[in-house]
Amino acid sequence: MPVSSDRYAYLGPQGSFAEAAARRLPSLVNAELEPHSTVHAAIDAVRSGDVAGAVVPLENSVEGSVNTTLDELIRGEPVLISAELLLPVTFTLMSRPGTELAAVRHVITHPVAEAQCRTWLSKNLPDVPVSLGSSTSAAAEAVATQSASLDGTPYDAAIAAPIAAEHYGLVALADDIGDDHEAMTRFVLLTQAGRPPRATGSDKTSTVAYIRDDHPGALLEILEQFATRGVNLTRIESRPTGNGMGRYCFVVDFEGHVNDARVGEALMGLRRVCAEVRYLGSYPRADGVRPPIGRGMTNDDFRHAAEWLESLRNGS
């Protein structure tokens, strides 16, 4: 489907960390942003061409991958990672005006926030149930509207971004309650599958690799493709394929752009040894790091080697 708009989706409602990430992405400064209630809905709006892109959380420095997003990338209709952004995240416990901490009976938040506030929760609200919602701002909204949980008790506090309190007329009961005060979340901008943004010299590429016929050394074969071309991995993670017990694929992120010769060679090697490889995109690195390129691994080195081979074949 062709893209027919300059609107971008984010995991909403308003006041989510995803909205903060979208507002910080340089390529979205003049874009119209629209909230979607789930990661799936935001990404589907990209697939159908309703929006030009979607900003969703992918990875957290404490909790690891956001599996709902990762599984969309692995199993859903293909989309492309076009940009990434690292957002520092701080969590606030918030409630309706007049509610004291001692009166909190039911907390609601997003699973990533719950995982990062466990120490504070176990110390300060040890017996209080924590329900999980689709986003931190949806949790704040549920508290503001006095929504009831499945057991009928209303949610009376949410863990969300400080800005969510302003949006939903809530007040902070405790600030900065995360276990790690330096926690970061990696957000990605997803666009329709197609040509990746141009190489900048500080890029990353993401792929999903499926082993061909389970056998000893299958993972080593995958890793070799990168090692022998001097391509440094930034993340590798296994996820179930969704097709039977014990069947896993590998999500592999690495330094470089698909247009870099060493990355192209590594991708071709990967394609030869794997049953299937899904290309998830090449995009500028959020940390701006320009990694050194190993000896014999520059674009010129690969070009000279190809010219040399051609001369052997031509007998010139």
Ligand SMILES: O=C(O)C(=O)Cc1ccccc1
């Ligand atoms: O729920 C949100 O606001 C999100 O954007 C997802 C999330 C939740 C917790 C930490 C980082 C991102």
